[in-house]
Amino acid sequence: MSARSRWLMLAVGLGVSLNPLNSSMIAVAIARLQHVFKLEYTVVSWLIFSFYIASAVTQPVMGKMSDLFGRRKIFLAGLVISFISSVLAPFSPHFGWLVVSRVVQSIGTSMMIAVGMAIVRVHITEKQATALSVLSIFLSGAAAIGPFAGGILLRWWDWPAIFVVNLPFTAASFLIAWRMIPKDEAAAPQAGRASIRSWLTKIDALGILFFTVSLIALLVGLLSVSSSGNITLWSGIAMGIGLVALGTFIRHEVNTASPFIPLRTFKQYPAMFSVNVQFMLVNFLFYTLFFGLPSYLQIVRHVSEFQTGILMLTLGVSSLIASPIAGKWVDRAGPRPAMAVSAILMMLGSAWLAALKETSPVIHVCFALTAFGIANGLNAVGMQAALFKSSPKDMIGVASGLFNTSRYLGTILSSLLTGIIMGGTFSFAGFQLLSAMLTFIALALVILGVRFRVSEQLEGEV
Missing domain, CATH: 1.20.1250.20 (MFS general substrate transporter like domains)
Known part of the structure; x- marks a missing residue:
C-alpha cells in the first residue's frame, strides 16, 4: 500500500x-x-x-x-x-x-x-x-x-x-x-439539472418523514406511560399518531418506486428477512447490556465512572479477540455455528446477571461482559456472512442498507425496553427484571436460529 x-x-x-x-x-x-x-x-x-x-x-x-x-x-x-x-x-x-x-x-x-x-x-x-x-x-x-x-x-x-x-x-x-481524498468527478449533466422534487423522490423524503414520526411518537407515548404509570391523554395521542404514521409508512414503502426501506424485498427473500430479524435481536440484546450495565454499576452499585469504564473494557477486548477467530471459524464451518454459540453465550450472560445479588462482588459482571463480548465478535462476522449468503448478488447494496437499519432498530428497542422497565430511577429490581427478560429473548434467538437452519436444510433437499 x-x-x-x-x-x-x-x-x-x-x-x-x-x-x-x-x-x-x-x-x-x-x-x-x-x-x-x-x-x-x-x-x-x-x-x-x-x-x-x-x-x-x-x-x-x-x-x-x-x-x-x-x-x-x-x-x-x-x-x-x-x-x-x-x-x-x-x-x-x-x-x-x-x-x-x-x-x-x-x-x-x-x-x-x-x-x-x-x-x-x-x-x-x-x-x-x-x-x-x-x-x-x-x-x-x-x-x-x-x-x-x-x-x-x-x-x-x-x-x-x-x-x-x-x-x-x-x-x-x-x-x-x-x-x-481525490476530488469528485463532475456530476452528469442530467444530475445537475435534476429538480429538488426529483431528488426528494429519489431519497424517499415522504418515507423518511413517516418513519421518523412513527418512531418518535411511539417512543414518546410508551415512555410517557412508563413514567406516569398509566395511559394519559397525551400518551394516547402520541401512540395514536405513531401507529397511524407507522401504517402509512408501511403502505408507502410497499407502493413507492424508490423506497427508503424496501420492504418488498423481505417478501421476495424470506431468508434475508430472517437474518435481519436475528440481527435486530442480537443488537437488542447487546445494547441493552451495553447501555444498561454502566447505569447499574454507577447508580445501584455506586461504582465510579473510571472503574465502570475499566470493567466495560472487558466487553470490548473480548469482542476484538473473538472477531479474528470467528473469521476463520465462519470460513471453515459457515455462519450458523458461530451465530448459535453467540446466542447461547448471550443467554448465559443474561442469566448470570439475573442471578446476581445486591451484595455480589462487582467484578462478577465481567463474566457477563466476556460472554457478550465474545458473542459480539462472533456475530460481527457470522451475521455479515449470513447476510451475503441469503442475499442475491445484485441486491447486496440494498441488503446492506436493510442490515444497518435492523442494527439501529435493535438499538432503539433496547433503550426503549430499559426506559420502560426503569421508569424514573435505575433500580436493582429493575435490572434483575431486565436481565431475566434478556435471558428469554436470547433463548428465542437460539430457537429462531435452529428453525431457520432446519428450513434451509429442507429447502436444500427440495
Whole structure:
C-alpha cells in the first residue's frame, strides 16, 4: 500500500470511527447527565434514542445524496458538522440543547460512515481487502474503547469532555482528507439539472418523514406511560399518531418506486428477512447490556465512572479477540455455528446477571461482559456472512442498507425496553427484571436460529 493510500486510510478511519466512539462513550455518562440535569432515566434516554434515530435516517440518505454532491464533499461536510456539534454541546444551557447537539453530531458522523467505505473501495485499488479490514478495525475498535475513554474523561474532567475530545480527531481527519481524498468527478449533466422534487423522490423524503414520526411518537407515548404509570391523554395521542404514521409508512414503502426501506424485498427473500430479524435481536440484546450495565454499576452499585469504564473494557477486548477467530471459524464451518454459540453465550450472560445479588462482588459482571463480548465478535462476522449468503448478488447494496437499519432498530428497542422497565430511577429490581427478560429473548434467538437452519436444510433437499 502506497504512502498516499495509508494517509487516505488514516483520514477515512479517523472520520468513520467518530460515530461508534460517540455512540459508546455516552454509555458511562448517562448516570452523570441524569444527576446534572436532574431528570428521570426515561428522559435522559433520549440522548441514545436521538443519536440512533438520526443515524438510521442519515446513513442511507447520504449514500444516495453522494451521487449528487460527491463522496468527498459529503465526507468533508460531515467532519465540519461533527466539529460544530462538539463545540456547541459543552455549552448546553439545558437538556434539550444537548439532545439537539447529539442529533447534529449523529448526522455529521453518519455522513462519513455512509461514504467512507465507498471512498476506500474506489481510491485504494491495491490490497483492497486489507484496507477494508483496517477500516473495520477503526469501527469496532472505537466502539470497544468508547466506554473506557468515557470513564477516563469523566474522572479527570466532566461530561463536556466526551464532546471536546472529538475536536482534535475531526480537525486532523479534515486536514488529511482535504489533501488525500481525490476530488469528485463532475456530476452528469442530467444530475445537475435534476429538480429538488426529483431528488426528494429519489431519497424517499415522504418515507423518511413517516418513519421518523412513527418512531418518535411511539417512543414518546410508551415512555410517557412508563413514567406516569398509566395511559394519559397525551400518551394516547402520541401512540395514536405513531401507529397511524407507522401504517402509512408501511403502505408507502410497499407502493413507492424508490423506497427508503424496501420492504418488498423481505417478501421476495424470506431468508434475508430472517437474518435481519436475528440481527435486530442480537443488537437488542447487546445494547441493552451495553447501555444498561454502566447505569447499574454507577447508580445501584455506586461504582465510579473510571472503574465502570475499566470493567466495560472487558466487553470490548473480548469482542476484538473473538472477531479474528470467528473469521476463520465462519470460513471453515459457515455462519450458523458461530451465530448459535453467540446466542447461547448471550443467554448465559443474561442469566448470570439475573442471578446476581445486591451484595455480589462487582467484578462478577465481567463474566457477563466476556460472554457478550465474545458473542459480539462472533456475530460481527457470522451475521455479515449470513447476510451475503441469503442475499442475491445484485441486491447486496440494498441488503446492506436493510442490515444497518435492523442494527439501529435493535438499538432503539433496547433503550426503549430499559426506559420502560426503569421508569424514573435505575433500580436493582429493575435490572434483575431486565436481565431475566434478556435471558428469554436470547433463548428465542437460539430457537429462531435452529428453525431457520432446519428450513434451509429442507429447502436444500427440495
